[in-house]
Amino acid sequence: MDPTALQLVKGLILRMSTDKIPKLLNTWGVLSESQLKKISFEKSKETVAQQISNLCEERRITIEDAAQLDIIFSFVHSEKKNWDVYQMTKQQGGEVDISDVKDFKWQFKEHLQKLCINRVMVTFRECGDALWIRIAWGTHYSKPNQRKATYAVYHSQTPYVFISSLPRKHQPFLCQTYQAYHPKSVREKNAAPVEDPRIGRENEEGRERVRKMVLERLGEGPLPKLEFAQYKLETAFVDESGRGILADRTDVPFQCVVKFTSPNLLEAIKSTVLLEISDVPPSTLLTSITQKSRNYFRVTGRKGPLPSTSGF
Incomplete structure (x- = not known):
């Protein structure tokens, strides 16, 4: 199995407070009930993390399983991330409501992998009314970096997308993937009313x-x-x-x-x-x-x- 998956899981466990680990693992749903009973949560966090890592190895988890755990962790601690907010608009005007989630997942993943020649890993998870997207970026010479992932979050029935941890060098790839939805920064939209219209026209020209x-x-x-x-x-x-x-x-x-x-x-x-x-x-x-x-x-x-x- 991929050792990166075990490293990612262990790293996430070490970053969590011990009292939240059981709920995190239950939400994850990868380890069986009998495996969860083997974990000694009263011991040190390092010991608990190693026990969970051993159980994951026994379970032969995949990197996709580990990415799902990372999304859950990020969802629980979303307030600790810095988020940029964008409003999605249709090409002919009006707001976008991504109602066909299954089709959107397929198109998003296909477009991004084509742009990056498959050197990217995309993981989806629905958390409440939000669709979380985790993107691990690779290069021509290396596998996707699982420790520096980008996160994008859509809330159902709204035209907004929240993006965190997006490196500048990867912005063109993500923007081209979103191109059909025409993302526009909310900060740009909010700043427009206080801008001198002559400056706005000059900038647009x-x-x-x-x-x-x-x-x-x-x-x-x-x-x-x-x-x-x-x-x-x-x-x-x-x-x-x-x-x-x-x-x-x-x-x-x-x-x-x-x-x-x-x-x-x-x-x-x-x-x-x-x-x-x-x-x-x-x-x-x-x-x-x-x-x-x-x-x-x-x-x-x-x-x-x-x-x-x-x-x-």
Whole structure:
């Protein structure tokens, strides 16, 4: 069996107060009644956690079982997490009520696994009137990290979703999964009435210009699947007088390599703007990949003195 499952269960037990453990295990429902009677709850928490871990090993629990326990634990201690609130709206306007939970689970899991090339684990559990979603993220080189999961919670008959522990690097994947429901930050909605309408129009016009610019460069249709782009920078540090800051390296340029990776890099670049994750256009170094038909680039710095303001 997967040792990660036992580690996750033991870690959760150690984080709970001893008096709440029996109820947690009963709600979980994985261990049998006869197994629960073998646990000596009056002993130290470390002993109790080890006993439960041994019983789980005897039961040959799966990582899915352990993820279910993690959701229950997070539900009981939900007030200890920081939550971002989003309102889901339909494409043609109006609020969303996800009534077909079974269909939503299937679509959500399928879309997210496609975006992450199956390097993600998604677990669902209904807690009262809420649907909890636990997402463990993996990478190209590692299994999903069960200790740093993301949580999303939907309450039935409401258009709201609460999200906790979402790393910034994974926001594009989750946003693309939610794309059909058009999530909108509640904080953004609440801030709108106090904003000068002229500023609002100017901001919207600016975002629209950026969207058009990105669509002109990358197009509206599907993009080629590209997993990385690499840029090698060669430049020299100089001050305004043209004198090299690193005097002993005047003939040897400073070099570094920047690499962007994603299961679908071009779609991710486009989505950062279309989903309003970013309100500035991506660099032409990224958006020109399709025109130049390559993903390896060499970028050289200017020779001579730099202007008073410069950027890369």
